[in-house]
Amino acid sequence: MSRAVAVLRAVADAPTHGARLADLMASTGLSKPTTHRLAATLVHEGLLAYDPATRLYTLGAFCLSLGRRAGTMPAETATEPDAASVPSLYQRPEYRGDAIPLAHLLCDRHLPGKRSHPAMIHESVSGQTSELSFGRLADYSSRFARVLATIGIRKGDCVAVMLPKGVELIIAALAIWRVGAVYMPLFSTYSASAVNARLESSGVKAIVANRVLVERARKYIKPSTPVFLVEGDHINRIEGRVTQFWSSIYEAEPLAESATYAADDPFIMTYSTKTVEPRYGLFTPVRALAAIEQYMRLGLDVRDEDVFWNMTDQGWEYGIFYGLVGPLLIGSSILFCDGPYDVSQGYRVLSKFRVTNLTAAPSQIKAWWRGDPTTASHQLALRVVTVGGEPLPRDIIAWVTQKLGVPLINQYGHREAGMIIGMKHDPHDPRSLSRVSVGQVAPGFSLVVLDDNGAEQGVGTEGILAIHVRRSPLFWFRAYRKDEAATKARFRFGSAYYIIGDTGHMDADGCVHYSGQASHAISMHKD
Template sequence: MVSYYEVVRSFSWKEIEKTIDISSLVDHEGVAVIRFSKEGKEQITFQELKDKALRLASYLKHIAGVKKGDVISVLASKKIEQVIVLLASLYIGALYQPLFTAFGPKAIEIRTRDKKPKVLFYQDDQKEKVSEGVPLSKLDELTSYGRLEEIERLSWNDPIILLYTSGSTGLPKGALISKRLLLNTYVYMKYGIGLRENDIFWNGADPGWAYGLYYGIIGPLLFGKTVIFLDEPFDAERTMEFLEENKITNFAWAPTTYRIISRSVKRKYDLRLERASSAGEPLNPEVIKWFKDNYNVIVKDHYGQTEVGMVVYNGWGYDYELKIGSMGLPAPGYEVDIIEENIAVKKTSPGFHFLGYLNNPEKTQEAFRGDWYLTGDVASKDQDGYFWFIGRKDDVTKVSGYRIGPFEVESVLLEHPAILESAVVADEDPIRGHVLHAYIVLKPGYTPSEELKKEIIEFVKSRYSKTVHLERVDFIDKLPKTESGKIQRYLLKKKIS
């Protein structure tokens, strides 16, 4: 395999720009999307997908009056119809906006008030959340208006997606994403995911969020791979069963998924898994060890954001030294550095696709320092150029003079046999400035007690630090998370403020 440094030296954005475009998303043979649910299995070929998308595009443009730059929203889970709407939106130059089905009416209202959708599609069981819209079940009826004759020509800088950030530390912001997302996606699928011709690839993330949309739908389509949907509520045993049944060789999902699987799966599965990737939050070393010990597969940690896509990772598509616990190295074609403690991404890369926050110039301006976009994530960079995550800027604090991020303490906590999940925050303290406070979800079979609290505190003290150790423990039923699965530590801080 070619080394990381050789890939970086020979990398050319121009070569990629020549080979991909919106039309290349469906110019393939075979099955484009396959959906599994409790009702059974359904699928659609690339040819059928293109035909339906062109017909829907014709309806949207000529009947519904959708123009370039208008928003088309979709409130649905993992449905084939979503992919049809996505492509139809791209064909007419509209902005595709996914809405997550766990949203209530207020969350939907927040995400649709900056720019009212010209058309909002919804699946039948979501109707009560919207005041008006078009049922996805009517899609066949809407594709009877003939095919769109000419696809809208879009420049690389034209916006194609409106996707709201998950709001881990505040209200969500509408990120405008340009067509350059295709360039970023191509690079990540090739070098991060390391997608091979014979891979059976499954990204289990929900397409209502960036990772599921960018690399669960657009990424596979770019490479002519089948998009796989499991349209069921998450269950650890069912996920492993699905990996086994479908002979998945290349898998991607969020750290929460891997954590819960490693802490709760009871039986051994016959997996064909060769490559696994995690993104959304740092992946705890204990979880990586579990998958290596039990299935002989390394889960590689990848870093990105809605705004910039995946930009730092332990890639599968090249050879390099893997440093467990590190976020890895900058993606080929990107300049990434540390500025004001932030992970910063240079916007001059042709793959940089963030155009700004919709109707929010102040937040947009705050996010940049000259040509650099500041992510708000604090990290360090070692002498070899590897990045090491510390925490969200709002989560990092000083305890007894030491700078602490929650992730490293949470990783120690996961080594304790009683703990399913944990989140660590810092409480104000008049003497030491702050003390560490853990909120813990116990595994089934364990009961909260003062004795267990003391045991956990001593466990962290012995494994983490005698100087900066855990002071307080609370047991809770579940951690507060964004709809995309990120822990909302700021809500835990409010509990004790």
């Protein structure tokens, strides 16, 4: 706490235009990683503000509000601000209201300082590298947005995207958000029956795909269904109105104005990947961006100087939230790599691009560990590795922290909430390597333990783990689409608690301990 206060005071004492990270380090005597982490936390708490263009920290809205209050109140009556009168510290103003310019947040606002900066770096299986700058992304997505608008795609319409990682995927997604529509990615390993069931259930108005995935959607595609096919992919005759993706972009004028969303409007639509049937339909609202940004900056600790790589697939939530939306949101480059995960290919990408911040699914880290490419580990530039989805065995934790010599952050979450619990294993902190809990709850979330009647339990008592909704400003889930029974199961004790689906307890330090799965929990992660 004292270190955070020192950073806050350093900003308060700085010139009115703000302070750089180096200034804060000099004023506080703290290391760069510690100063950056504390400053990022204060930004998310509303106590500081940060301008990515100038890289300057200034006092945040909450501090300024307190200053105004102190200046207008007699000293003897000045008190802490009423919680009801102060906007939630976790609800960033750009993610609130009824006119949120999503395409601006994800791309256009970065253009003044990053027009030529890569929004995406693509590495093919053969080792060829290509880039898509923020400027070209803005142009291409604006043109494809015009194409979508011309065929009648409007706000709230669902557009399915069935593409491998590449430039077409990111252009299509941003174009969909420019017209106010809903982006619906489909997992690359879905069978034809799973693809068609999801298309039917969601009522998609258009499909953007390559040949392989269009072939799987034949049952759904009708003569009136618009299909945008990536050039070079030849398909047998289908009933839909087939348009060449890139040709349509080059022939269109950019869309002049992008649509806006309300905070509760959906912008992503997904289904559980664990069933063929389209179950647990999940609309992600725009206000979830606050939780996504927090996880990118605090959970994953993505910094301006990082080379960030999320290896997971873009067909499920962890890849969508933190491999597509998250990097665009904070102006970081997306690193895409073709094909299924391969240890040798993964190591090549890590070395070639000098990746400093890596996040992966447990299965990917296990495969990497089995391949053990540490004979040349000195060539790696890794600073931190994050894994989500399940507790990793001690030998894998030791391999990452000792052989690679970097911290391993093991984190857990749900499709319906994002990442909510994390544990850091740091080679420079021997105590952290022996911790047995799954970690502490992320800021913006409150976790409680309930008994079978829905009553909150004390420290050390086993019970049902649940999110306390009213004390969790970053929790955004409210209901499944067309699945009232599943929704009621999540809120079986009323709207105040979201049932995670696991049992466990919390210790005196606020750390969470799992003891077993109480129900068929819908994990965010797919191993």
